[in-house]
Amino acid sequence: MTKLNRLAASLIAITFAGFMPPAQAETDKLSVVASFSIIGDFAKQVGGDRIELRTLVGPDSDAHVYEPKPADAIALARADVVLVNGLLFEGFLQRLVEASGTSATIATLTEGADILHDPNGGHYHYSGGQAIFHAAPNDPHAWQSVANAKVYVQNIARAFCEADKNGCLTYEANAATYVGELADLDVEVKQAIDAIPAERRVAVVAHNAFRYFERDYGMTFLSPQGVSTESEASAADVASLIREIREKRAAAVFAENIADARLVEQIASEAGLTLGGTLYSDALSPEDGPSPTYVDLMRHNVNTLGKAINGG
Amino acid sequence: MRRLTLGVSALALAATLGGTAAFADEDDVTAWRLFVSDHAEPVVKVIDALDGDLLDTFKIEGPATLHRTSSGETVFAVQGAAGEVHAIKSGIAFHDHGDHGDIDVDDAELLHVHIDGTKPAHFVELQGNIAQWFDGEDEVRVFSEKSILDEKLDVRKANVVAPHHGVAVPYQNHAVVTIPNPEDASKRPIGARVVDFNGNKVGEDLACPGLHGSAGSGSIYALACDTGLLLIKQDGGAPVIEHLPYASSLPEDSSSTLIGGKGLQYFIGNYGADRIVVVAPSEGENGFQLVQLPTRRVHFAVDPIRAKFAYVITEDGQLHKIDVLAGKIAASLKVTDPYSMDGHWSDPRPRIAVAGDNVIVTDPLNGKLHLINAETFQESGEIAVEGKPFNIVAVGGTGKVHEHEGEQGHDHAHAHDHGDDQIYKGYFEDAQVKDRALSDWAGDWQSVYPLLQDGTLDPVMAHKAEDGKQSADEYKAYYEVGYKTDVERMTIDGDIVTFFKDGKPLKARYASDGHEILTYEKGNRGVRFIFKKVEGDADAPEYFQFSDHKIAPGKADHYHLYWGNDRAALLKEVTNWPTYYPSSLRAKEIVEEMIAH
Numbered sequence: 054m055t056k057l058n059r060l061a062a063s064l065i066a067i068t069f070a071g072f073m074p075p076a077q078a079e080t081d082k083l084s085v086v087a088s089f090s091i092i093g094d095f096a097k098q099v100g101g102d103r104i105e106l107r108t109l110v111g112p113d114s115d116a117h118v119y120e121p122k123p124a125d126a127i128a129l130a131r132a133d134v135v136l137v138n139g140l141l142f143e144g145f146l147q148r149l150v151e152a153s154g155t156s157a158t159i160a161t162l163t164e165g166a167d168i169l170h171d172p173n174g175g176h177y178h179y180s181g182g183q184a185i186f187h188a189a190p191n192d193p194h195a196w197q198s199v200a201n202a203k204v205y206v207q208n209i210a211r212a213f214c215e216a217d218k219n220g221c222l223t224y225e226a227n228a229a230t231y232v233g234e235l236a237d238l239d240v241e242v243k244q245a246i247d248a249i250p251a252e253r254r255v256a257v258v259a260h261n262a263f264r265y266f267e268r269d270y271g272m273t274f275l276s277p278q279g280v281s282t283e284s285e286a287s288a289a290d291v292a293s294l295i296r297e298i299r300e301k302r303a304a305a306v307f308a309e310n311i312a313d314a315r316l317v318e319q320i321a322s323e324a325g326l327t328l329g330g331t332l333y334s335d336a337l338s339p340e341d342g343p344s345p346t347y348v349d350l351m352r353h354n355v356n357t358l359g360k361a362i363n364g365g
Numbered sequence: 366m367r368r369l370t371l372g373v374s375a376l377a378l379a380a381t382l383g384g385t386a387a388f389a390d391e392d393d394v395t396a397w398r399l400f401v402s403d404h405a406e407p408v409v410k411v412i413d414a415l416d417g418d419l420l421d422t423f424k425i426e427g428p429a430t431l432h433r434t435s436s437g438e439t440v441f442a443v444q445g446a447a448g449e450v451h452a453i454k455s456g457i458a459f460h461d462h463g464d465h466g467d468i469d470v471d472d473a474e475l476l477h478v479h480i481d482g483t484k485p486a487h488f489v490e491l492q493g494n495i496a497q498w499f500d501g502e503d504e505v506r507v508f509s510e511k512s513i514l515d516e517k518l519d520v521r522k523a524n525v526v527a528p529h530h531g532v533a534v535p536y537q538n539h540a541v542v543t544i545p546n547p548e549d550a551s552k553r554p555i556g557a558r559v560v561d562f563n564g565n566k567v568g569e570d571l572a573c574p575g576l577h578g579s580a581g582s583g584s585i586y587a588l589a590c591d592t593g594l595l596l597i598k599q600d601g602g603a604p605v606i607e608h609l610p611y612a613s614s615l616p617e618d619s620s621s622t623l624i625g626g627k628g629l630q631y632f633i634g635n636y637g638a639d640r641i642v643v644v645a646p647s648e649g650e651n652g653f654q655l656v657q658l659p660t661r662r663v664h665f666a667v668d669p670i671r672a673k674f675a676y677v678i679t680e681d682g683q684l685h686k687i688d689v690l691a692g693k694i695a696a697s698l699k700v701t702d703p704y705s706m707d708g709h710w711s712d713p714r715p716r717i718a719v720a721g722d723n724v725i726v727t728d729p730l731n732g733k734l735h736l737i738n739a740e741t742f743q744e745s746g747e748i749a750v751e752g753k754p755f756n757i758v759a760v761g762g763t764g765k766v767h768e769h770e771g772e773q774g775h776d777h778a779h780a781h782d783h784g785d786d787q788i789y790k791g792y793f794e795d796a797q798v799k800d801r802a803l804s805d806w807a808g809d810w811q812s813v814y815p816l817l818q819d820g821t822l823d824p825v826m827a828h829k830a831e832d833g834k835q836s837a838d839e840y841k842a843y844y845e846v847g848y849k850t851d852v853e854r855m856t857i858d859g860d861i862v863t864f865f866k867d868g869k870p871l872k873a874r875y876a877s878d879g880h881e882i883l884t885y886e887k888g889n890r891g892v893r894f895i896f897k898k899v900e901g902d903a904d905a906p907e908y909f910q911f912s913d914h915k916i917a918p919g920k921a922d923h924y925h926l927y928w929g930n931d932r933a934a935l936l937k938e939v940t941n942w943p944t945y946y947p948s949s950l951r952a953k954e955i956v957e958e959m960i961a962h
Contacts, residue, residue, distance in 0.1 A: 120583030120630045122647040123690050126673060130690075148628040152672040152690070172954075293953075 057173045075183040081215050085218045086132040088143045090337040092205070094347045096136055098231040099209045107132075112339040115311040116142060121149040121157055129153035133216045136209060138161045142193035160212035162205040165250060166195045176261045176276075194335065197241035198265035199351060204233050223269075237347055239269075245355040246270040253362050255357045257294075257326070259316045262309070262334035272358065275303055277320070291320060298324045305329030305361040310344075311336050329361025382586065396457055397720040397761030400440045402429040404713040404729050404753035409442050409453060410475045414720040414759060418750040420701045421628050423475040425451050432488040434510050437760040443485050443497075450480040450488075450497055452513045455760040468764025480506065486599070487532040491581055494535035507540055507562070515833070521562040529554060532579045538605050539567060541586070543576055553577055557566045557588055557595055559603055571595055571606045575619065580632055582625030585646055587632050589620035594632065596646055607698075609646060612653040624665055628672030631689055635662055641677060643692050654692030658685065658886050661706040666717040668724075671739060676724050678773040680706045683727060686742055696742040698890045700735050701728045715755050720759035729753035729759045798918040800880055801894050803860055806911060806921050810855045810945035813955060814848040817841070821952045825959040850943035855926075862896075864905060864928075873901020878908065881936055892916045893927070893936060912942065922947075922958075 054338040056272045082105040087093035093108035100106065107128045110116040129135060130153040135144055139161035150159065168191050175188035195201040210228035214221035246254065254272045261276040297303075298320075306321040308331045321328050332354050333344040344350035397414035405428060411421040427447025431439050438458050442451045456473040459466045483501025490496075493510045502521040512519045523540045529550040531543030537562050543554035554576040559567040575591035588595040593610035611619070620634025620642060636642040638661040645652035660679045668674040674695070675687045682701040685694045704714040713729035723745060726735040734754060816822050816914040823837070826844070830837040854865040864871040878897040884890050893910040902946060909928035913921040925942035927935045946955050 118584070120585075121628070123626075123629055123631050123673075124648060126629060126690055145628075148672050152629055220717045 069166050083135045083213060083220065084131055085213075086128055086135045086157070088135070088137045088146065089254075089335070090114075091335075091347050091350070092136050092138060092209075094337060094345075095162075095202070095206050095231075097210055099206060099224050099228045100213060101223065101227055103223060104213070110143075110336065112337050112342070112345075113310050114336050116335060117144060119143075119145050121145050121152075125149060126153040126318050129155040129157065132157040134212050135159045136212065137161055138193055138195070140168065140191045140193035140195065141189040155352065158171060158212055158216055160208055162208045163193070163195045163201070164208060166200070166201040166204040168192070168195060169268060171264075175210060192264050194262040195265055197263055197334075198269045198348070199235050199242060200269060202347065203235050206232055206235070234348060238351055242270055242351055245359055246272055249359060252302065253304045256329070256358060256362070257298055257300045257306040257320060257324070258309060258318070258334075259312055259320075260309055260333065260334060260336050263332075266354075273301065275301065277316070291323060293321060295324050298326070305358075307332045307357070307361070309334045327361075330357040332357060393763045394470070394766045395721060395761070395763040396468060397759060398455060398457060398473065399718065399734070399748075400431055400453065400455070400473075400721060400758050400760065401727065401734070401750060401754045402442060402756040403430050404428060404755040406752050407444070407447070409440075409451075409475075410750060410754075411453075412748060412750070414723065414725065414736075414761065416828070417746070419750075421473050423451075423453060423473075425449065425475075428755070430488075431758045432490070433758040433760055434493070436510065437494065437762070439510050439513055440758055440760065441488055441495075443488055445486055445500075447482055448481055448483055448485065450482075450485050452476045452478060454514060457760050457762075459762060459764055464614055465932075466764040468763075468766055470766075471574065476513065476516055478513055478516050480518070480520075482506070483528075487531060487579065489532060489534050489579060489581075489586075491535055491586060494537070496533035496535040496540055498532055499528075500530045501528050503528050504539070505540060505542060507535045515831075523560045523562055524564055529832075531576070532588065534581075534588075534597055534604070536599055536604050538562070539632070541588075541604055541606060543588075544570055552743065553590075556590075557597075557606060559606065561603075567603045568605075571608055571779065573608060575621075577619055578622040578634065581624035582627070582632055583630045583726060585630060587623055587625065587644075587646070589623050589634050591619045592946075594620070594623075594634075594644065594646070607670060609644075609649070611642075612650050615642065615653055615655060624667050624675065626667050626672065626689065627669035629689065633665060633667070633675055633687070633689070635665075638662065639679075641665065641687070643689055656687060656692055656694065658694075659683065659697075661716045663704055663706065664716050666724075667721060668719050668739060670721070674739070676717050676719070678717055678726060680704055680714075681812070682715075684717070684724065684737060686739075698737060698742055698744070700726050700737065700744065702731070704730075713755055716755060716757050718757045718759040720761060721763075725757060725759060727754045727757050727888055730798075731757050776812035778897045795882060797916055798880060798882060798892050800877060801911075801915075801918045802877065803857060803862075803875065803896060805894075805915075805918060806913075806924060807857050807859075809948040810857070811948045811950075812848070812850055812853045812855075813944050813946055814850050816952055816955060817844055817848050821956060824956055825911075828960045838962050846940055847942050848944050852943060854948065855945060860899070861901075862905075862909070871902045871905040873905035874899040875909070878932070881910075883936060885939070895932065897932075906930060908935060910935050 056232050083103055085096050085104045085106050087096045087108045090108055090111040090112050096106055109125050110119045126149055135157045138147055140163050171192045206228050210224045213224040257275045263274040265272055266272060275297055306326050307329050308317050310331055310333045333350045337350055338344040344353045381894045386783060397510050399412040399414045401410045407425045407427045409423045414419055425442050426449040427444035429442035429444045431440055431442055438455055440453045454474040454476055456471040458469040480497060482499040484499055485497060486500045487498040495510060496505055496507050498505050503525055506822040507521045508518055523542060527545045527550040529545035531554045534541040538751045539559050541557055541559055544556045544558055546552040546555050555574050556570050556572040558570045573590035573595045576588055578589040580587055584598060586597040593608055596607045596609050597604050612874060618637045620636055623632050623634045625632050632644040634642050639658045641656050648773055658679050660681045663678045663680055665677040673690050675689055677685045680703060681695050682703050684700045686696040688695040692960050701715055716727045718725045722738055722740050723736045728735060732750055734748040734750060738745040826837040826840045829840045852864045852866050856863045860874045863876050875896040876899050878895040881893045882890055891912055893912055895910045898907050907930040909926055911924050911926060913924035924947045925944050927938050929935050
């Protein structure tokens with residue numbers, strides 16, 4: 054280690070005095086940082102009370118526009134394990150890792166998952182009335198497939214075992230129990246979607262985060278494409294989506310918890326459809342919301358789809 | 366003109382000051398430019414930060430304060446005394462592709478659009494919107510960076526009650542503006558409010574007396590005043606302002622100039638002449654850390670690359686590296702002679718910018734720039750600049766480069782999935798070129814010529830015309846020659862290639878016949894990958910040659926094809942380049958892909 058690095062390391066060590074409230078002082082638990090709320094839930098399921106967890110991008114928040122805080126860098130510096138989605142989902146991560154100088158293991162949870170290449174090279178987010186293109190050659194929203202979620206969980210168990218050998222049996226047992234729950238959930242989602250008549254399984258969303266759901270469960274999701282990144286969805290772009298909605302006879306339009314609903318409201322009104330509710334795409338809800346855990350999230354989405362489509 | 370400081374490893378210097386486009390690794394190109402104004406002369410100099418070469422000298426109306434936009438595509442020269450604001454196109458642009466960014470490097474250019482008015486002062490850019498404040502006017506002018514680059518300036522104005530030394534922060538349909546002191550507008554503003562561009566006030570005024578200094582960090586824009594910071598956020602509609610008071614633990618003082626973190630959300634303000642305060646807005650009352658400096662502060666800047674560091678130069682000529690997380694000075698280095706803060710506030714004194722690996726410090730009284738390596742914190746070189754180099758901004762970074770010019774310089778659009786395409790506008794080393802197998806082009810391919818003919822590609826032509834170089838019709842005529850072909854479809858399966866000419870298949874087996882590197886008139890180059898007929902239909906061509914902007918093995922996402930029976934003659938064909946995209950792509954998808962880049 055160079056002199057400068059040593060100096061930097063010792064400086065990180067004293068940073069508690071600065072930004073961290075004393076209540077969060079170090080414990081003998083495994084210190085885990087999860088990049089966003091869904092991974093945070095997986096970490097809780099596997100780690101239980103053996104871990105001390107900090108989740109960076111919280112409930113109802115969009116990781117794509119997240120701006121890391123100095124306290125995040127300090128948390129990363131202290132962490133034993135950092136859990137990330139990968140596939141360019143966390144655009145802020147690399148600089149944060151560099152800023153923190155962390156020596157923690159960084160576990161990429163989509164490793165080994167069944168990943169979809171994105172033919173469009175990315176997808177759009179709608180934030181503050183603006184379309185922002187999120188370029189990613191592979192679709193990062195892999196957790197929308199429950200089969201992939203199982204891979205996330207197994208990757209977490211492996212990362213925890215490596216960092217905390219004494220807890221390994223506990224982590225593996227917790228993961229096995231949870232993977233069992235996920236297997237049931239997978240069946241439940243499939244059955245719920247199968248119960249929707251095949252020709253009605255077309256929904257409209259603003260941000261195409263559901264391609265894995267589409268692949269695994271046979272729903273179709275339409276979303277605006279080719280919207281300029283510099284302006285709101287232009288009239289022409291929306292018009293072509295409206296045509297597609299009519300051709301494919303989409304049943305309902307859905308808002309998303311991480312985005313404002315103005316764009317989908319515009320689409321719904323032009324297509325003569327009603328808003329069918331809110332789907333949870335890239336984040337859980339707060340504790341008192343409908344989707345505080347991943348299992349709740351998938352159930353909520355399936356129920357919302359089913360109700361809006363069958364009811365309408 | 367560059368003098369190197371001896372004593373540092375010559376190798377390290379060579380690495381730092383490599384050349385205009387240094388290859389950091391095989392795929393990456395790094396370019397950094399410094400824009401430097403003079404304390405007395407009406408000029409802006411453009412200097413290559415990597416080799417110290419003077420690239421351009423732009424004459425303007427008066428000595429300027431420089432600002433860069435967050436995209437780095439534009440640098441603004443605000444000339445307070447001359448009542449003029451000029452815009453300079455930096456010549457460096459980035460395009461984000463998620464897994465990599467592309468970099469475009471062109472000459473810097475003094476744009477024709479300029480903005481004149483009475484006492485131009487604070488400049489704020491946020492997400493491509495710019496608010497230019499004029500101390501002598503009762504309206505702030507807001508315009509987009511795009512309108513400047515297009516040289517079609519479209520200004521919106523928002524009322525600021527009375528001329529005063531204030532600031533405005535631009536949003537989509539609103540601006541946050543300072544409120545002048547009602548008793549004496551020449552004193553500092555007393556707060557801020559949200560207004561729209563139709564003369565309406567939105568929401569309540571927020572008091573923040575003695576307001577001066579502003580900076581952005583991520584989605585938060587902050588204004589400093591006597592009592593704390595005003596934090597401006599936008600959540601959907603109009604911006605919202607909150608007041609964050611200075612922590613009670615801080616000594617009595619205030620900030621009047623701010624800088625904002627890049628990559629980490631924090632602000633740094635002056636706090637008395639010889640202290641700075643680091644503010645982490647997310648931590649509220651606990652988010653303030655005071656850093657004592659050895660002498661009075663002259664200037665400061667954040668490090669946009671190494672997110673946890675910022676730099677301060679003090680009047681004793683020392684540059685300090687601030688660890689923002691620790692709230693401590695991590696290293697100090699004597700860089701210039703002392704520059705006393707006694708005397709007039711606008712006397713020539715050092716300014717700081719960060720360009721890649723280096724922190725750059727202007728040394729106006731000695732006519733030079735000092736380069737300090739940000740990691741080792743040792744001086745790595747210096748660049749002599751005539752006159753009194755004063756204000757400085759740096760623009761640049763590292764990105765992938767592609768052969769945008771294509772064959773003979775047609776402005777070629779390509780798919781988002783660049784694979785390992787790494788050629789810089791057709792500039793590459795021969796050793797980088799590798800032979801490729803026919804399997805790189807395996808698949809079922811459609812000609813895009815019918816799409817050009819039936820008008821499907823009109824939006825692409827309209828998009829190209831936005832560069833102002835040619836009209837959409839002119840582009841269409843150019844592509845008409847380029848795309849023209851009667852082979853509407855091709856399939857490549859193993860070594861069997863089938864040309865569908867007017868619906869009839871011509872089938873033959875082909876084998877690799879190497880590659881040829883072509884040099885075009887502009888000096889850029891391209892590679893043709895050549896295949897020779899082994900056996901098959903007599904009418905199938907003896908040779909065909911692919912050009913797909915790649916120079917080594919990699920799956921093609923589209924290609925240009927030249928075919929015929931004379932290998933050498935084909936190499937001279939540069940105006941007709943029939944172009945093929947996967948047959949699985951719908952017309953709309955091809956249009957999207959062409960426009961996307």
